[in-house]
Structures are given as C-alpha cells and as structure tokens.
Amino acid sequence: FPVTIMAQQEATWAQQSFDQAVGANLMASLPTGAALQQIARNISIENVPMSDWIKRGQGDLEFRLTQAIRAGIAQGETNGQIMRRIRGASEQLTQRSITGSVIGVTRANLNTLVRTSVQEISSNAMIATYQANDDIIKSIVSLATLDSRTTELCAAYDLKEFDPKTKEPIGHSLPYRAIP
16 A cells, blocks of 8 residues: 555654654654554545545536536537637647646646645654654644745644644644644
C-alpha cells in the first residue's frame, strides 16, 4: 500500500531529522505500523474524507462538461468548437489557454487535492512520531508556508504551539487541528 509506505517514510524522516538537528539519537520510538496504516487510510481535508472530495470533483466535472456542451449547442458551435471550449482555446494546451476551461479548472482542483493529501499524510505521520516520543518533545508547532495558496485558517495557525500529549494550545486559544 503506497500511501502507508509514504507515512512510514515520513515518520522515519521526522525521527532522523530531529535527531540530526539536536545532534543525538534521542527519538527512540516510531508510531506503530497500525497507527501509520490508520493515517494512510483516513486521509481527509477539512475533516471531509478523501472519497467525498473525489465524488464532489466527479460531480463538478460532470456539471462543467454539461454546461460547456449546452452553451456550445445554444450558440450553434461545431463539435470542434465545443471541444476547444472544454479543452481550452489553443491546440497546444498551454497554461494560459486552459485557464478557465473545463480541463483547466479540473486540473487545478486535482492539483490542490493531491498537494493537500500528500501534506496531510506527511504532517500526520510526523505528529504521530512526535507523540510516540512525547517524553522529549516540548511542543508541536504549526508551520504554514505563507503564499497566495495559503488559506486564512492555515495562516492563523502559523507558529502556534500545542502540547504534544494533550494537544492543548500553548500561549493562544486556537483549538488543535491537524493542519497539513
């Protein structure tokens, strides 16, 4: 199961990078295989299971395709013109040509879904590793890359600390959330 392997690799990386940063082999425990399998199986984004996001994406694609076909028919377009509407204006499908097309929107949504899912597994595997070593971990700190794709929620959690055992906030009142 490739996703479980990724979770195992992330847990090992968290252990090794921590030990390297402190210059000693202090992190003695890794999460159990069962815990890592659970992380891999329970991918969710904003507490919505991955399967629901996929279903939503399928419905969105179907809706956008239907709308593009209907609009083309209503405007008397040829099949080729309708295909260009769906695919994008250019035959080479440059990034500029697909922006706003059915394919472009679907590609952007898939990109976000994949990126967020990978981060979700990575973050949860690292946090599980820190929790397995809570005797030496003072706090878990949420770290966000603050760029144009960062949500307001993730930006609000940037540099917020939480107790590794209880997940209680340290120095703020935001509740703990497993944010990628």
